[in-house]
Amino acid sequence: xxxxxxxxxxxxxxxxxxxxxxxxxxxxxxxxxxxxxxxxxxxxxxxxxxxxxxxxxxxxxxxxxxxxxxxxxxxxxxxxxxxxxxxxxxxxxxxxxxxxxxxxxxxxxxxxxxxxxxxxxxxxxxxxxxxxxxxxxxxxxxxxxxxxxxxxxxxxxxxxxxxxxxxxxxxxxxxxxxxxxxxxxxxxxxxxxxxxxxxxxxxxxxxxxxxxxxxxxxxxxxxxxxxxxxxxxxxxxxxxxxxxxxxxxxxxxxxxxxxxxxxxxxxxxxxxxxxxxxxxxxxxxxxxxxxxxxx
Amino acid sequence: xxxxxxxxxxxxxxxxxxxxxxxxxxxxxxxxxxxxxxxxxxxxxxxxxxxxxxxxxxxxxxxxxxxxxxxxxxxxxxxxxxxxxxxxxxxxxxxxxxxxxxxxxxxxxxxxxxxxxxxxxxxxxxxxxxxxxxxxxxxxxxxxxxxxxxxxxxxxxxxxxxxxxxxxxxxxxxxxxxxxxxxxxxxxxxxxxxxxxxxxxxxxxxxxxxxxxxxxxxxxxxxxxxxxxxxxxxxxxxxxxxxxxxxxxxxxxxxxxxxxxxxxxxxxxxxxx
Numbered sequence: 001x002x003x004x005x006x007x008x009x010x011x012x013x014x015x016x017x018x019x020x021x022x023x024x025x026x027x028x029x030x031x032x033x034x035x036x037x038x039x040x041x042x043x044x045x046x047x048x049x050x051x052x053x054x055x056x057x058x059x060x061x062x063x064x065x066x067x068x069x070x071x072x073x074x075x076x077x078x079x080x081x082x083x084x085x086x087x088x089x090x091x092x093x094x095x096x097x098x099x100x101x102x103x104x105x106x107x108x109x110x111x112x113x114x115x116x117x118x119x120x121x122x123x124x125x126x127x128x129x130x131x132x133x134x135x136x137x138x139x140x141x142x143x144x145x146x147x148x149x150x151x152x153x154x155x156x157x158x159x160x161x162x163x164x165x166x167x168x169x170x171x172x173x174x175x176x177x178x179x180x181x182x183x184x185x186x187x188x189x190x191x192x193x194x195x196x197x198x199x200x201x202x203x204x205x206x207x208x209x210x211x212x213x214x215x216x217x218x219x220x221x222x223x224x225x226x227x228x229x230x231x232x233x234x235x236x237x238x239x240x241x242x243x244x245x246x247x248x249x250x251x252x253x254x255x256x257x258x259x260x261x262x263x264x265x266x267x268x269x270x271x272x273x274x275x276x277x278x279x280x281x282x283x284x285x286x287x288x289x290x291x292x293x294x295x
Numbered sequence: 296x297x298x299x300x301x302x303x304x305x306x307x308x309x310x311x312x313x314x315x316x317x318x319x320x321x322x323x324x325x326x327x328x329x330x331x332x333x334x335x336x337x338x339x340x341x342x343x344x345x346x347x348x349x350x351x352x353x354x355x356x357x358x359x360x361x362x363x364x365x366x367x368x369x370x371x372x373x374x375x376x377x378x379x380x381x382x383x384x385x386x387x388x389x390x391x392x393x394x395x396x397x398x399x400x401x402x403x404x405x406x407x408x409x410x411x412x413x414x415x416x417x418x419x420x421x422x423x424x425x426x427x428x429x430x431x432x433x434x435x436x437x438x439x440x441x442x443x444x445x446x447x448x449x450x451x452x453x454x455x456x457x458x459x460x461x462x463x464x465x466x467x468x469x470x471x472x473x474x475x476x477x478x479x480x481x482x483x484x485x486x487x488x489x490x491x492x493x494x495x496x497x498x499x500x501x502x503x504x505x506x507x508x509x510x511x512x513x514x515x516x517x518x519x520x521x522x523x524x525x526x527x528x529x530x531x532x533x534x535x536x537x538x539x540x541x542x543x544x545x546x547x548x549x550x551x552x553x554x555x556x557x558x559x560x561x562x563x564x565x566x567x568x
Contacts, residue, residue, distance in 0.1 A: 015470045016387040020399055023384035026440025031406040034414035034421065041417060091311075098308045111554065112312045115319060117561070118550040120499045122517035123539035126524050127322045130532050138321060141338045174315065175561070182562040220562075231412055234501045238521050252412060259416055260506060269416050276413045 092176025125238035183217025349533030362519035389452035451485030492560030
């Protein structure tokens with residue numbers, strides 16, 4: 001005998017599947033397929049206007065990596081990352097801990113310290129360009145107080161990269177602080193009290209209790225700091241356009257220049273793919289934290 | 296010793312606050328200072344008189360006026376599409392357990408890990424081929440769904456007790472009604488957090504509009520501001536910083552009124568009070 005239940009089972013199965021369709025189409029069209037195409041395109045010569053792709057094997061990679069401007073961009077990205085990642089993490093953690101101990105001022109201090117993260121990067125880059133402008137910007141007025149002659153901060157290859165890295169730290173420390181702050185809030189009070197009762201205080205408590213407890217948070221903050229640094233674009237494109245003399249050119253500003261200024265999309269894809277190799281390594285880290293959060 | 300420690304940490308925190316806030320202060324100060332005071336020698340903390348003409352120049356000459364309109368349409372258009380696509384998917388991934396949904400969840404998490412820079416070039420080619428470059432559709436459609444949104448909202452819906460869902464099913468509510476009447480209200484904080492995150496991310500997006508919006512009328516606020524700075528207008532810092540205020544202020548206001556959801560959207564976790 002056929003009863004209605006198999007049929008009902010099926011309709012119950014179909015309704016939820018339909019609910020997945022719009023998002024499924026979106027992710028397929030705008031994430032999955034482009035990601036696969038990015039991989040494929042890096043082995044082809046890609047004409048901007050459409051038309052046939054020509055297979056060039058590893059030619060794009062060889063050409064890109066042999067380009068001194070690209071080598072410079074890779075090195076700059078490393079230097080920029082070194083200048084921003086660790087300071088942002090240390091500052092973010094320190095500020096989160098200090099704010100937590102700030103007593104009544106805590107909500108106000110927290111809000112003010114979150115502000116850098118809320119700012120539009122282009123707007124912030126415009127403001128910092130003005131602060132570091134030559135010769136009359138605030139930075140030069142400030143060093144002038146100490147009798148130092150004006151410095152062309154953004155016009156001198158020696159100072160431009162440290163200055164954009166400073167903006168990076170200003171921004172990223174605010175973000176890592178937020179992450180640490182949220183992480184510290186989930187720490188059970190009992191553990192803190194137990195540590196206090198045991199007489200574990202100060203840096204020892206930080207090292208023995210707090211840091212191990214917020215390890216997933218610390219990993220997440222590190223991942224975000226790395227992603228922010230390696231993919232820096234907005235601030236540099238507005239403040240220096242990669243100059244002077246390529247001294248602030250980074251991987252992503254280079255991808256943009258090669259792809260959309262020189263219209264070498266195969267080359268740009270190849271460089272973006274090299275960036276992906278780094279990001280996948282970071283992504284493995286992130287996946288582990290995400291898996292931890294799913295539980 | 297304790298006193299000294301407190302004094303040291305208090306000073307450090309105060310200094311950090313000053314450094315965090317200073318660029319905002321300097322932006323506001325410059326935007327209302329008369330042009331002749333902009334390059335005055337020595338540090339002038341407060342302008343002697345206020346001059347708001349910089350805002351007029353940013354709005355008219357700098358094109359921020361039309362850009363704000365484009366920005367609002369683009370941001371809200373993306374948000375509407377994302378909510379329409381993400382919420383049903385999040386519900387299914389949270390409350391229907393089949394092999395298909397397990398696979399779909401894996402695809403969502405996988406998509407989360409794909410950085411937007413990697414998909415940038417194929418997306419650009421695709422949008423060009425579809426004839427959508429230099430159009431609002433080109434600005435909005437590629438963001439029609441969000442793996443992060445699905446993930447964040449799903450996390451909230453997972454915590455709805457299965458018993459509640461079962462009871463609703465026993466009452467004869469189908470999936471659509473359970474989604475609308477139970478899952479959406481109960482996941483409201485997560486949906487709000489994602490909405491704040493989405494508005495924030497897309498109002499501020501710079502690289503994608505830079506590729507898509509070639510004509511001036513289609514410029515989004517960050518794009519208009521960057522173009523204004525790179526245009527040959529000399530060094531009209533009052534107008535430039537006024538433009539920066541116009542781009543920044545809506546998001547700072549959003550942050551101030553929805554701070555908890557903002558933090559949740561950024562960190563994926565909630566903070567008490």
